[in-house]
Every structure is written in C-alpha cells, then in structure tokens.
Amino acid sequence: MVYPGANHTRFEHSIGVMQMASDMFDSIITKKQNLLSDELSLDTSSIQVYRKIIRLAALLHDVGHAPFSHSGEDLMPLLPKGHIGYVEGQEKRYEHEDYSIEIIKTVFKNIIEQHPIIKVEDVTALLGDKTVRPPKASLIIWKDLISGQLDADRADYLLRDSKHLGVSYGLYDRDRLVSCMTVGKMEETEALRLAIEEKGWHLAESLVIARYQMFSQVYFHRVRRIYDYHIYRATKSVLENKGLCGVYPSPTQISDYLKFDDWAINAALQEGLGDMHGAIIINRKHFKCLEKTSDNPSEDEEAQIKARAQDYENQGIECYLDDKASTSWYRLDKDIAIEEHNNIQPLSEKSSIVKAMNEKPRLLRLYVERAREGRGR
Amino acid sequence: MDLKKRLGIISRIVHQQPGLGKTAMMKYIFLLQKIYKVPLGYNFEIYTYGPYSSEVMEDIDFAKQQSIISIDRIVYPNGLKGYSIEPTEKLDSILEQESQFIAQYKEAVDSTIEAFGDRNAKELELLTTIIYLYSTYRANDWPMDEIPLNVHEIKPHFDIKTIREELHNLDTQGILKLAV
Numbered sequence: 001m002v003y004p005g006a007n008h009t010r011f012e013h014s015i016g017v018m019q020m021a022s023d024m025f026d027s028i029i030t031k032k033q034n035l036l037s038d039e040l041s042l043d044t045s046s047i048q049v050y051r052k053i054i055r056l057a058a059l060l061h062d063v064g065h066a067p068f069s070h071s072g073e074d075l076m077p078l079l080p081k082g083h084i085g086y087v088e089g090q091e092k093r094y095e096h097e098d099y100s101i102e103i104i105k106t107v108f109k110n111i112i113e114q115h116p117i118i119k120v121e122d123v124t125a126l127l128g129d130k131t132v133r134p135p136k137a138s139l140i141i142w143k144d145l146i147s148g149q150l151d152a153d154r155a156d157y158l159l160r161d162s163k164h165l166g167v168s169y170g171l172y173d174r175d176r177l178v179s180c181m182t183v184g185k186m187e188e189t190e191a192l193r194l195a196i197e198e199k200g201w202h203l204a205e206s207l208v209i210a211r212y213q214m215f216s217q218v219y220f221h222r223v224r225r226i227y228d229y230h231i232y233r234a235t236k237s238v239l240e241n242k243g244l245c246g247v248y249p250s251p252t253q254i255s256d257y258l259k260f261d262d263w264a265i266n267a268a269l270q271e272g273l274g275d276m277h278g279a280i281i282i283n284r285k286h287f288k289c290l291e292k293t294s295d296n297p298s299e300d301e302e303a304q305i306k307a308r309a310q311d312y313e314n315q316g317i318e319c320y321l322d323d324k325a326s327t328s329w330y331r332l333d334k335d336i337a338i339e340e341h342n343n344i345q346p347l348s349e350k351s352s353i354v355k356a357m358n359e360k361p362r363l364l365r366l367y368v369e370r371a372r373e374g375r376g377r
Numbered sequence: 378m379d380l381k382k383r384l385g386i387i388s389r390i391v392h393q394q395p396g397l398g399k400t401a402m403m404k405y406i407f408l409l410q411k412i413y414k415v416p417l418g419y420n421f422e423i424y425t426y427g428p429y430s431s432e433v434m435e436d437i438d439f440a441k442q443q444s445i446i447s448i449d450r451i452v453y454p455n456g457l458k459g460y461s462i463e464p465t466e467k468l469d470s471i472l473e474q475e476s477q478f479i480a481q482y483k484e485a486v487d488s489t490i491e492a493f494g495d496r497n498a499k500e501l502e503l504l505t506t507i508i509y510l511y512s513t514y515r516a517n518d519w520p521m522d523e524i525p526l527n528v529h530e531i532k533p534h535f536d537i538k539t540i541r542e543e544l545h546n547l548d549t550q551g552i553l554k555l556a557v
Contacts, residue, residue, distance in 0.1 A: 039533070039534075040425075040533060041533065084513070084516045084517070085420075087414075087416065087418075088414065089414075089416050090416050092418070130513055131517055133519070133523075133527060134527060134530075135530070136530035136531065137532070137533055140423070140424065140425055140531060141424075143424060144424070147422075149431075186400075187457060187459055188399065188457060188458075188459040188460070188499075189400055189426060189457070189498045189499045189502050190457065190499065190534075191425050191426035191427070191532075193424070193426060296442075296443075333431060333434075335438070345458075358439070358442055
C-alpha cells in the first residue's frame with residue numbers, strides 16, 4: 001500500500017539472518033576464541049556444533065509467525081492457567097516465538113536430530129524455550145545473536161527492508177559490523193556479552209540511527225500502522241466466521257495453526273469472511289489519520305485525543321485510537337555494548353547523539369472511517 | 378500494565394534506595410515480579426548475565442529522559458565501574474500520581490530491599506539466576522538437585538559450593554517457595 005516494492009518474504013529474511021548470524025559468530029570466534037575458552041570453557045570441538053545450532057535457530061526463529069506477521073499477534077490465545085508463562089491477574093498471550101518453538105519441536109525435530117549430536121532442544125533454548133534446561137554459558141552467550149541488542153535478525157531486516165522499500169535510510173556498513181563484532185565483560189558484574197569493538201562505535205551509532213529512521217519513517221508510517229489494525233480486525237472476523245472464537249489455535253494445536261498462512265487469509269477475505277475491515281483492505285479504503293499527539297505526549301494531549309475518540313464513538317462513527325507505540329514489537333535498543341580492553345560500556349557514553357535519543361516514541365494517532373471522517377468535527 | 382504504573386514502581390525503588398545501579402534495578406524488578414507477584418508484565422529470559430528484560434531497560438531510559446531519575450557513572454568499592462540511579466525533583470510527583478498503585482506494592486518493594494539491599498550487582502546476578510532456575514525447574518517438574526550444576530554452567534565463575542549455599546539461604550528465607 002505505502003511501499004509497493006515491499007514484496008519480500010520472511011523466507012528470504014530467515015536465510016539472511018542465518019547468514020548474518022554465521023558471519024557474526026565466525027568473526028567473534030576468530031578474535032575471541034581464547035577469551036571464550038578461558039572464561040566459559042568453550043572448546044574447539046564445540047565450536048562447529050554451536051555454529052550449526054546458531055544457524056538453525058537463526059533460520060527458524062520466525063517460522064511461527066501468524067499470517068501478516070505482527071498484526072496477528074493480538075489474535076493469539078491467552079496463556080492458560082498452568083502455562084509456564086501464566087501470571088495470575090495478567091492477560092498474557094502466546095507470542096510468535098511460542099509457535100516457532102512448537103513448530104521446531106514437532107515439524108523439524110526429525111530433520112534436526114539426524115545430526116549425531118544436536119538435539120532440537122539446543123535450538124529452541126536459543127529462542128527462549130522455557131521448557132528446556134537453560135544451556136551452559138558457552139552456548140547461551142550466543143542467544144544475543146538471535147534476540148539481543150545486536151542480533152542478526154535486526155541487522156538483516158534493516159538492510160533488507162530498506163532495499164525492497166526503495167528508501168535511502170536503514171543503511172549501515174554490514175561488513176564492518178560483522179568485522180567489529182566481539183565479546184566483552186559487563187562493567188557492573190563482569191559477565192560476558194556480545195558487543196562491538198571500540199574502533200567501531202561510530203558504526204554502532206549509525207546502526208541506531210538507521211533503526212530510528214526505519215522506525216519513524218517506515219514501521220510507524222501512519223498508513224502502514226492503520227493497515228495493521230485493519231488486518232487484525234479482518235483476520236479476527238475470518239477466525240470468528242470459521243468458528244474459532246476470534247483467535248488462532250494455540251501452539252498445542254500446531255497442525256491447525258499451520259493451516260493459516262497469508263494465502264489462506266487472503267482467500268478468506270476474497271470470500272467476504274473479513275467483514276467490514278476485509279472489504280476495507282480489498283478496496284484500499286483505509287481509515288484516515290485525523291489527529292496525532294507529539295512523540296511524548298503530555299497528559300493533557302492524551303486526554304484530548306481520547307476525548308475526541310470518545311466523541312466519534314458516541315456519534316456511532318467507527319474510529320481507532322492507535323496507542324500501541326509503546327507496546328510495539330519494535331525496539332530501538334539504543335545502548336549497544338561497546339568493548340574496549342575486554343570491558344563493556346554503553347554506546348550512549350560515547351555518542352551524544354544516541355544519548356539524546358528517546359528509546360521509542362509514544363505517540364497516539366486517531367483514525368476515523370473514511371466515508372464519515374468529517375462528521376465528528 | 379501501563380507505563381505510568383511501571384514508572385511508579387521504579388520511582389518507589391529509587392526513592393527507597395537511591396544510588397542503586399542499573400543491574401541491581403533490573404534484578405529488583407525481576408524479584409518484585411517473580412517473588413512478590415507485582416504485576417508489571419515484563420518478559421524475562423535467562424542470559425549469561427542472569428534474568429534480563431529489554432523492556433525494563435527501556436523504562437529506565439524513559440524515566441531518565443523524562444527527568445524522573447538521573448543516572449550517574451560511578452566506581453564501586455570493588456573497583457568495578459557502574460551506575461548510580463538517583464531521584465530528581467520530579468520523582469515525588471510520580472510517586473503522588475501513582476500513589477494508589479504503589480501503596481498496594483509498597484511492602485513488596487520494602488521486602489525486596491530488606492532481603493537483597495546489601496547484595497552487589499554480581500551477587501544479584503547469581504541469586505536471580507538461582508531463583509529463575511528454581512522456578513523453571515518447578516514448573517517443568519525437573520529434579521531439583523540438578524539446579525546447582527545448571528546454575529554453575531550458566532555462571533561458571535561461581536563454584537558449586539557457593540551456589541549451594543546461596544540456594545540454601547534463599548530456601549531458608551522462604552524466598553524460593555514464593556518463586557513458583
């Protein structure tokens with residue numbers, strides 16, 4: 001809709017993440033094998049096995065995404081009582097990682113375990129699987145490559161999205177990033193973690209700026225955001241019309257969940273199962289953004305925009321107040337660890353630009369259905 | 378859990394124990410959520426540096442950006458560099474705004490500080506790793522006697538004897554049974 005060239009898929013992204021993680025791993029091992037051996041007893045025989053585990057985790061990290069990715073996350077069922085992540089009094093949903101883990105454990109187990117040493121649990125542990133024993137430090141340290149400040153996921157999607165969208169931001173020096181990857185000791189506790197070498201701190205700065213630009217210009221583009229909402233509502237209708245109570249099957253019913261992909265949802269929308277929001281997507285008549293607050297709104301600003309939304313609702317006009325910025329999947333994670341003489345300090349100690357940046361905007365946007373947008377004023 | 382309430386709890390911690398480091402703040406919040414069931418909604422995962430949630434770091438950064446707290450660089454008595462989180466004038470207004478929510482969990486914050494306030498960041502990393510693993514082992518019904526070895530595998534700089542002692546202390550204090 002907003003960027004017509006953005007037809008790339010998670011498949012090529014996943015291959016890109018696998019390659020990125022492999023390159024980062026090789027770069028770190030080349031320069032820090034001795035430190036890892038001394039501190040974490042990483043032996044040479046483990047290196048090739050760990051490399052394979054990391055590649056598998058990187059390749060499969062997104063395999064559990066719902067159709068149309070993050071817009072489907074609010075349609076995942078609530079964690080039931082007794083689930084390891086359940087917290088009394090809180091409504092926590094399954095996340096796409098839960099589905100990824102389950103798919104790896106079921107669909108990919110036999111393939112992965114054709115390897116004489118690697119177990120499927122080695123792979124899922126790197127994806128945050130809380131039903132397997134946490135692995136030893138010499139393996140768990142690589143979790144940062146899969147989900148951390150400097151993970152291969154974000155390193156790949158910034159460049160990939162930038163290229164396919166045809167925008168000139170989101171760019172940074174990929175090869176330089178890989179060559180500057182290292183490990184160091186955290187200042188307060190001396191625990192090891194992944195970092196960027198001090199000589200590459202300007203690169204880290206450019207990476208954070210690239211993230212910020214992609215966040216503000218692309219991922220948070222006002223039209224792109226409203227389509228997240230329309231897709232969410234349309235998919236909810238599809239699930240209801242298929243007798244599924246408006247949520248996807250849980251990870252315990254993984255074969256049912258796997259029946260839902262982008263094509264299945266698209267077909268359902270064409271059949272009219274997406275109701276009003278399905279029609280909006282097909283006809284490209286999205287709600288219009290009529291108002292927004294500043295990036296960090298005051299209480300007055302928030303109250304005003306909420307009152308305006310209430311006005312529309314009172315008049316029977318469909319509107320949507322997007323206040324999900326602060327709970328978005330996107331993380332700036334600006335304080336990348338910088339290593340100097342084996343010790344780590346945060347990037348904001350080096351870069352005044354990064355120091356001044358907000359971790360994320362918390363703006364609210366009010367969208368109103370198109371045919372009636374003028375009536376509330 | 379909305380941001381203001383989370384900031385309210387962070388503010389209460391800083392108010393009660395000014396000078397806390399970033400790692401200690403992270404671990405206190407883990408303890409509040411895991412042991413004292415304060416519904417903060419953070420998602421913690423285990424790393425070589427113990428239980429960690431990037432959302433907590435975001436909130437600390439936001440509190441700093443909003444001048445609710447200040448964060449200074451310091452050198453600890455053990456020679457390690459770190460941070461000192463201090464209250465600002467604005468902190469009191471957050472405490473007031475969120476007074477109802479804070480009142481519900483005031484005792485939890487005070488108990489956390491009482492039980493863990495004299496521990497340094499390195500020790501807190503170990504203690505929270507033990508608690509995280511205890512909770513995970515209980516949830517999965519795994520043999521509890523394997524916890525010390527698993528903790529040692531994640532934090533190899535701590536020997537098994539020290540880990541066993543800390544595990545025993547946490548058990549004696551009645552903290553472990555709350556971590557389920």
